[in-house]
Amino acid sequence: MSKHDQVDHDHLHYIGGEFVTSAGSASIEVVDPATGLRIKDVAAGDAQDIDRAVHAARDCFDSRAWRKIAPADRANTLWTLADRIAAHTDEFAELETRDNGMPLMFAKATIASLVNGLRYYAGMVTKLHGQTADISGNGRDLHAYTQSEPVGVVGSITPWNAPLGVLINKIAPALAAGCSIVCKPAEQTPLSAVRLAQLLDEWKLFPAGLINIVNGYGHIAGQALADHQDVDKLTFTGSTAVGKKLVHASAQSNLKRVTLELGGKSPLFIFDDADLEKAITGAAMAIFANSGQVCFAGSRLYIQRGIFDKVIEGVARVGAAMRLGSGLDPQTQMGPLVSAQQMARVLSYVESGIGEGAELVCGGTRHGEQGFFVSPTVFANRDRKPLTIAEEEIFGPVVTAMPFDGLEELEVLANATPYGLGSGIYTSNVSTAHRAAKLIRAGNVWINCYGILDKAMPFGGFKQSGWGRESGFEGIAPFLESKSVYTLL
Numbered sequence: 001m002s003k004h005d006q007v008d009h010d011h012l013h014y015i016g017g018e019f020v021t022s023a024g025s026a027s028i029e030v031v032d033p034a035t036g037l038r039i040k041d042v043a044a045g046d047a048q049d050i051d052r053a054v055h056a057a058r059d060c061f062d063s064r065a066w067r068k069i070a071p072a073d074r075a076n077t078l079w080t081l082a083d084r085i086a087a088h089t090d091e092f093a094e095l096e097t098r099d100n101g102m103p104l105m106f107a108k109a110t111i112a113s114l115v116n117g118l119r120y121y122a123g124m125v126t127k128l129h130g131q132t133a134d135i136s137g138n139g140r141d142l143h144a145y146t147q148s149e150p151v152g153v154v155g156s157i158t159p160w161n162a163p164l165g166v167l168i169n170k171i172a173p174a175l176a177a178g179c180s181i182v183c184k185p186a187e188q189t190p191l192s193a194v195r196l197a198q199l200l201d202e203w204k205l206f207p208a209g210l211i212n213i214v215n216g217y218g219h220i221a222g223q224a225l226a227d228h229q230d231v232d233k234l235t236f237t238g239s240t241a242v243g244k245k246l247v248h249a250s251a252q253s254n255l256k257r258v259t260l261e262l263g264g265k266s267p268l269f270i271f272d273d274a275d276l277e278k279a280i281t282g283a284a285m286a287i288f289a290n291s292g293q294v295c296f297a298g299s300r301l302y303i304q305r306g307i308f309d310k311v312i313e314g315v316a317r318v319g320a321a322m323r324l325g326s327g328l329d330p331q332t333q334m335g336p337l338v339s340a341q342q343m344a345r346v347l348s349y350v351e352s353g354i355g356e357g358a359e360l361v362c363g364g365t366r367h368g369e370q371g372f373f374v375s376p377t378v379f380a381n382r383d384r385k386p387l388t389i390a391e392e393e394i395f396g397p398v399v400t401a402m403p404f405d406g407l408e409e410l411e412v413l414a415n416a417t418p419y420g421l422g423s424g425i426y427t428s429n430v431s432t433a434h435r436a437a438k439l440i441r442a443g444n445v446w447i448n449c450y451g452i453l454d455k456a457m458p459f460g461g462f463k464q465s466g467w468g469r470e471s472g473f474e475g476i477a478p479f480l481e482s483k484s485v486y487t488l489l
């Protein structure tokens with residue numbers, strides 16, 4: 001183990017309150033998606049590094065170093081962390097933009113949101129309590145109560161589409177519940193986590209080993225965390241395919257608790273009585289924000305038949321007018337995709353759409369020769385034939401528009417997917433809106449808007465979009481165990 005003042009933090013992991021070298025020598029090349037050029041290399045940890053980090057988290061948990069601090073003081077500390085990160089908004093936002101490609105304004109909004117999340121869960125530290133129960137003691141006089149206790153050592157595995165935001169979504173409730181945590185960020189976007197580790201070390205707000213950060217590849221470091229016998233709970237955001245592997249790893253190891261925030265193929269319905277200007281902008285932003293790399297992106301657009309051409313033209317017009325470029329340019333409205341691999345994946349879906357007979361209304365090509373840009377793409381599928389692009393998650397700026405005839409059709413169309421994450425309804429009829437909201441099997445329904453999130457509202461998916469919820473009161477429950485205590489009086 002080594003700890004220096006002048007260290008190259010990129011090549012170290014943050015374990016047990018120290019910067020340590022990797023057990024192996026592997027590294028990850030971090031690439032700027034706007035240029036395709038290498039930014040730097042970051043250490044790629046393996047199972048030994050994960051094991052060290054889990055031990056550090058276990059030692060911290062078992063020592064009660066964090067849990068024994070009074071709740072009000074722990075709440076203050078989380079609030080202080082929020083303030084400190086907020087003071088570094090510009091720096092973190094720039095790192096996110098360089099690493100992921102997202103426009104700077106979008107990156108700043110994600111930092112503001114994660115700061116709110118920390119404050120929300122700071123407030124919850126002093127509000128965790130059990131219940132007393134008036135139990136039937138079979139003639140015996142009993143006093144019974146429940147208490148909430150932290151689940152233990154948490155393993156966090158996160159994706160690249162909002163790197164720091166999702167990471168803090170895991171850290172905030174875990175720490176509020178009294179857990180310790182080992183974080184494995186996405187290999188495509190490790191820079192904000194590396195910087196967070198540096199700042200955590202500098203600020204010294206938390207006991208050593210409470211927050212550990214190990215960078216590495218998913219199939220190596222991520223898998224080692226999922227397989228580890230001493231991790232009590234996994235909190236994961238990423239693809240449904242990897243989510244299934246984690247459930248398997250839990251079953252094969254120690255039945256660690258698992259919560260999953262997974263993929264989606266979310267439907268957005270525009271009725272002919274909607275405010276069309278708002279609906280068109282809403283539908284366009286539902287798919288083009290963050291280049292479509294959003295788990296709840298509105299990628300299936302259902303337009304009531306009579307207004308189909310008008311709406312599809314409008315969405316295509318918004319897409320075609322978007323300024324693509326480096327996220328660091330303040331004029332940019334849409335940045336690149338995260339990697340060459342992701343660009344190739346999205347373009348192959350475009351090819352499949354054309355091959356299967358969808359009508360390409362706009363976009364569908366790589367934009368420019370540098371970086372990983374794909375132009376905003378709109379397909380029309382007028383006769384609603386089965387299409388891969390209308391069924392599988394693309395995770396890019398590609399929407400498939402289809403006509404529908406009214407509320408009677410909505411339930412079948414909305415739910416004809418293994419996913420159930422987001423959904424949208426644009427209508428001026430309150431009754432239609434709430435009927436539709438009841439019929440859709442998804443964790444989130446947006447009426448006359450799309451993609452609004454708030455820390456007070458639970459977020460998560462039905463069906464194969466996930467297990468459990470993040471945010472709100474429900475978001476802390478998976479980090480707690482409930483204990484029932486009986487006393488014979």
Ligand code: NAD
Nearest residue numbers: 158159160185186218219222223238239242261262263295
């Ligand atoms: P991914 O599942 O490939 O990777 C996510 C994380 O899992 C990364 O840290 C990766 O290193 C790790 N990983 C990969 N293989 C692993 C393994 N075998 N064992 C353990 N960890 C492993 O997903 P991605 O491509 O990074 O992100 C895109 C996906 O994430 C999309 O499907 C998207 O819908 C989903 N997502 C969901 C939400 C949500 O809240 N529901 C939010 C963002 C992204």
